Amino acid sequence: MSILDIKTLKLIICGLLILSVLSIACAGAGNKAEPAEIGVMETKVAASSIASSGMDAGYNYPEFEKISVDPAYQYLELKPGDSKNFTVTVENKDNKTIALDPRLVIIPYTENFINESWVSISSSAKGLKPGEKEEFEVEVNVPENADLGNYAVLIAFTENVPEGDVAGYYPNFPGTMQLNLQVWVPPTVQILTPYVNDLVEAGETYTYEVKLRNTGSKDIAISPELTEGGNVIYYDSISPYGGVTYAFGNDAISVEAPEKVKAGQTAIVKLTLKVPADAKGSYTGNLDLNIDDPGIREYEGKVSLNFRILPVPEEPYETIFKAGNNGTINIQVSAYQYGYGLYTAGGDRNLTPSFEVSLKDPSGKEVTPALVSTKQSGSVSIIDDTYPQPYLPYISARIAGGMETYSQGSYQGGTTTFVETYTVPGIAGDWTLSILPINTENFDYSVTIGAAEE
DSSP states (O other): OOHHHHHHHHHHHHHHHHHHHHHHHHHTTTOOSOHHHHHHHHHHHHHHHHHHSHHHHTTTOTTGGGEEEESSEEEEEEOTTOEEEEEEEEEEOSSSOEEEEEEEEEOSSSSBOOOGGGEEESSOOEEEOTTOEEEEEEEEEOOTTOOSEEEEEEEEEESOOOOGGGGGGOTTOTTEEEEEEEEOOOOSEEESOOEEEEEEOTTOEEEEEEEEEEOSSSOEEOOOEEEEOOSSOOOSEEOTTSSEEOSSOGGGEEEEOOSEEOTTOEEEEEEEEEOOTTOOSEEEEEEEOOOOOTTSOGGGSEEEEEEEEOOOOSSOEEEEEEEOSSOOEEEEEEEEEOOTTTTBOSSOOOOOOEEEEEEEOTTSOEEOOEEEEEEEEEEEEEOOTTSOOTTSOGGGGGSTTOOOOSSBTTEEEEEEEEEEEEEEOOOSEEEEEEEEEESOSOOEEEEEEOOOOO
16 A cells, blocks of 8 residues: 555544544533544444445545455464464455455554564465455464464455554455464463352451462462452442442451462462441452463453342331232242352351241231241253353363362352242231341242132
8 A cells, every 4th residue: 555545544534533523522412421432433434434435446445345355354372382374265356357465464453563474474476367266375383482462463465455553443454354363371370269259247257268279380479469349340339429339448358378379289368358347238359369370361360259248137028918818828938149158268157048927917916927848949050161161260271171160060050049938827808927038138929828728
């Protein structure tokens, strides 16, 4: 592409950007729904359509809509010192010969810039006649001293393609394909405790164990520290000045950890949570393990922490229902639990939901219903250990021999449901039902009036 063409294209893109921003500002004054992101999106759409529009196709790049590159995208994961070959097919769908000139075009917006010496393309420049196809062998060689991370580059097969900043707007520019390369090494440390999620009580103290296993032959240094803000934010209370107020801060959690995870051994990072007596709501944060393992990316070496203060109501929930006859009254109360206390260490904790259920008959007399049955049911997922599981770091899937999960082998538990059923002989009239929940944040109830006994 000539310098004049690049400047022309840049001016068009800048003009479209200005027009889109102005139109959004005029049409949505007072609307705070992220206008900047909308403007960028519209600019990209407009910029993408430049090459396909009739105006542009008849001006600078008439052949761009008539050349096919297959595949248009290639993703590779390679270790330092590894190499990989793949084939790219270019087809001329025009009625005239198109000049091919395979080469790399560096994308300015990428994590790492690839060295052009890493990629070689077999075929030299040539003219592709109408209807012809040409296969190119692309070989990627990653040197032993390559930095770990992600690399992106365009492989261009025609002469007129965008360069510099302009290339960043065209991930699927006609006549090009995008190559994404992830340079990595196998991690040696497994994070066996992917998250800690617990229902806790104000004024109580809890301990948790985060287990790490070193599968390598060298000791790996760690330096755990707490960071606020996790993947999920609970809006328990909003400050009048903006922001989220948590149930407690990081000062309520202490961390004890060894300096290293020794080769071939399992280490434990101990967390102690002292819940303030006046705490309400929830806390979400991260334990950043700071593992000195090049195979673990920064965001992968964190354990999500989520604590919810158990609400303890002082008074029972009450509701009135009408019995239309003298039949038996059946009351069913159920609650749901979401895997609390999975990594609590030390002591026996009973987190099973239960209920104190009482009744008042139509005359106002206290009646105690009989507990006739309890039921517990759950949902279970069957895990394929060859694929990363929810809540488990992606890195675990890359470790030889599979991964270890917190659940039983190939089974991962989900929500558990607890149900209690009560009965009491009934008479027609208005009844008052009282339910005091224990160890739960939610419950459902149902009342069924049976037929009158003869």
